[in-house]
Amino acid sequence: MHSWTDTLRFAFQPVVNLTTGGIAALEVLARPEAGDILAEARRDPELDGKLAVLAVRAAARKETLLPLHINVFAATLADLGGLGPLHEAVRQAGRLPWEVTLDVGPPFTHVPQQALLDAVTALRETGFRISADGVGDGDLPLRVLHDMAPDLVKLDMSLLDRPAAVGAMRTLCDQLGALLSVEGVETELQYTAAVSAGAQLGQGELFAPPARLPVAEVYVPPRPSGSASGSRPGPSVREFVRPAALLPDTASAGQVRALLTGSPEVSGVLLVDRDGVPVRSVHRSRFLLSMSGRYGHALYADRPAARLGDVPRTVGADATAWEVLDVVADGARDRTSDDVAVVDRYGRCVGVVRLADLVRALAESRVEEAAGLNPLTRLPGSDAITGEVDRRIADGRPFALSWLDVDHFKQVNDGAGFAAGDDLIRAVGRALQHAASGSTRVGHIGGDDFLVLTDPEGLNALVASVLDTPWSAGGRPVTLSLATVLCVPGSVVEHRQAAACLAPLKEAAKALNGASWVLGRAGLPGHEIRRGEGPTASQTRVVVAEPLG
Template sequence: MRSWTDTLRFAFQPVVNLTTGGVVGLEILARPVGGDCLAEARRDPELDARLAVLGVRTATHRETLLPLHVNVFAATLADLGGLTPLHDTVREAGRLPWEVTVDVVPPYTHVPQPALLEAVAALRGQGFRISADGVGDGDVPLRLLTDLAPDLVKLDASLLARPAAVRAMRTLCDGLGALLCVEGVETESQCAAALSSGAQLAQGELFAPPTRLPAADVYVPPRSPGVAPLTRSGPSVREFVRPAALLPATASAGQVRALLTGSPEVSGVLLVDAAGVPVRSVHRSRFLLSMSGRYGHALYADRPAAKLGDPPRTVGIDATAWEVLDVVAVGDRDRTSDDVAVVDRHGRCMGVVRLADLVRALAETRVEEAAGLNPLTRLPGSDAITGEVDRRIAAGRTFALSWLDVDHFKQVNDGAGFAAGDELIRAVGRVLQRSASGATRVGHIGGDDFLVLADPEALDPLAAEVLDASWSAGGRPVTLSLATVLCAPGSVTDHRQAAAFLAPLKQAAKSLRGTSWVLGQVGLPGHEIRRGAGVAAGCAVAEPGRG
């Protein structure tokens, strides 16, 4: 009698890094020929676990070195309390558990959450990484998602039509220490939307369809001008992690040579201890040069490869690209091309980053930033500020958006000359930049107009430093006007709406005599006059968001 496994096949679909264009993993997909063992696996935890084991064995037979993603229903984990057979299979295959990500698949309805969380904790204890699959199109509760604290969140591509939701999920992932992946990407516009919304990884037919032979080469569309990944204070190293070629610390030089000659794309090998902690780093070129010498093979083939390696260079998974450059800059110059190992909080290797990827991305970031700088003050333009406003809205943060300008600036230019006017603008920009601290962002949007984005508690010291100064141009005294709108979570939907509430406050500030500052809050009528003498004759004061 034929078994259902006789008609079962597996396909592999690459998971792609949107920053580097490299393949960072392969998702194993069961493809039954006749019958529907997947529907049966949803009802039968033992069968579902067996499918995961068979998938890993199939991947092993394909001799892929890439990290693997294995799908398991949430109910299976809750019922079985973990996947001991999967752990045994991974070890038997010579792979390490942290090279395997368990994609926890919906549905979650009626799944006992305490049992699921306990099973996930057991998998983590064995070394497996955890992914929350089907988010956005599934039924995973937000509270459960945060309790799972996954290493990866896989978002359905249908949410790309709602970029605010994707940006919000990226913010949540940053808080959880997770990467964001978009599944089902089929078009170049979807790819661009995923990148601009903050996703670091993606998979779908656009890059490569599921195939029976693992694909290492994929199509990644060129990045459109102005489309950059969402970053914080320097790109995170998570965005550049590549799969690492790992061998046990006891591996011989012959074993390393066999791996390198059979995998030309591998730039180096990390030798790890039983816990997965890197102990030596073997650089491809230096190693093969030593082995190819006159007596190299005879001298080293059966000796430990560690003797031909160097101490590994490592960074934590939460490091930024700039911190990686600091690590590369220290030490021997002939090691600048070495891969840098990325380790988790236990010191286990999660992958490697290459210097070329970092330099390219940082250079692109600097070029884009430079293109957006105002040539007079070297401050960012409106796009940088409004983009950050949208990110804070998506993150549900309270913020204060302020508009500052010079009163009667045309008269200043006409009376003191444009050179004095330019110097005044530069001086105001310098003071704004000097007084900005923490999360405060300053932008020069043209002429004498500046935008300031800050947390509410940062407003008073910034305003005091700017407004208390004695300003002049060509010996003529000058006054400034400052308008601020406070935006609580949910009060505005995007930067355009925030700007619309700010406009009448600017009008109110300009209507006051002398240096002025008015402050309003979205949703509340009127505004508070914090600086400035009475309203000038003939000037109507508008309420925030009206008129």
């Protein structure tokens, strides 16, 4: 009698890093040739657990070194808890738990939520990574998603035409320290939408369809310009993570050599302890050079490979690309080509980054940034400022957004000449840059208009630096007008709303005589006149000036 396993096959679909274009992992998909095993597994946790075990064994037979994504239903975890047989299957396959991500999928309705969360916690403590699968098209409650604190959120492609929802999910992922992936990407337009929405990973027919044999290469379209790169200054290191080649720290030099010679794409091996913490880093070229010497194989083959390794370079998963470059720059010159290990909050390796990937991406970002600079002042335009406004709103940080311009600038140009007008604009831009400190951002949005984004406590010093300065153009005195809106968490939901609050404040400032400054608060009527002469106090909501710094 034939077993149901005789008609069960597995396919492998790559999970693609949308920044590097490399394969980050393989999702192992059950493909029954007869019957509806998956429907039965949804009702039978024991069967679903067996499918997960068989998926790991199928991947082991293909001898792939890539990390694996294994599907399990939420009800299976709630019912079976720690998935003991899966642990054993991973061990027998020569894998480490942190090389396996469990894609926890719907349905979640009627699943005991606390039992599910307890199972997720137990699996994570043993090293497995957790992914929330089918988000956006399933029934996963937001509260449970938050409490699961997954390492990865897989978003259904149908949400790409709802950018506000995707943006909210990206914000949640950033706060949870999770990556965002989009499933079911079939067209280049969907790819562009996924990248623009801030997704770091993707799956779908566009890159590569599921196949019986793991693919070595995938198709990734050119990355759209101006795409999102995370909420932190500089691209996040998570965007560049590649799978790491891991071996136990007890591995022999012969075992490392076998891995390297059988996998030419591997640039180095990390030796990790029982908890997955990198102990030594083995660089491909230096290691093989030592082994290929006259007595190299005889001397080292049966000895610990750690003797031929170096202290690993590590960065946290929340680091930026610039911080990785700092780590590389601080080390020995002969190790600049070494991979840098990326570790989670427990110190466990989650992958590696290569210097070439970082340099290429940072160079591209600098080109894009230069293209957006105003040619007169070399300051960024409005996109850079409004993007940072949205990040501060998402992070729940208070901020002050100010709009500065020159009074009667057309008369300045007409009377003193455009060259004198250009000199004045450049001088104002330099003054703003000199006054800016810390997290302050200055932008030149065209003509005589500037945007300044700063923390509320840094506003007074900035205002004094530009409004207390005597300005002139071609010997003619000139004054400036400044409008500021203070935004506390919850008062605005995006940069357009902050800009809308700022527009009437600018109009009020321009109506005053002399150097002027008008300040308002988002969500509250009226404004305060802090500098300038004109309307009486009864025409405005004048309040005793509260200290801003």
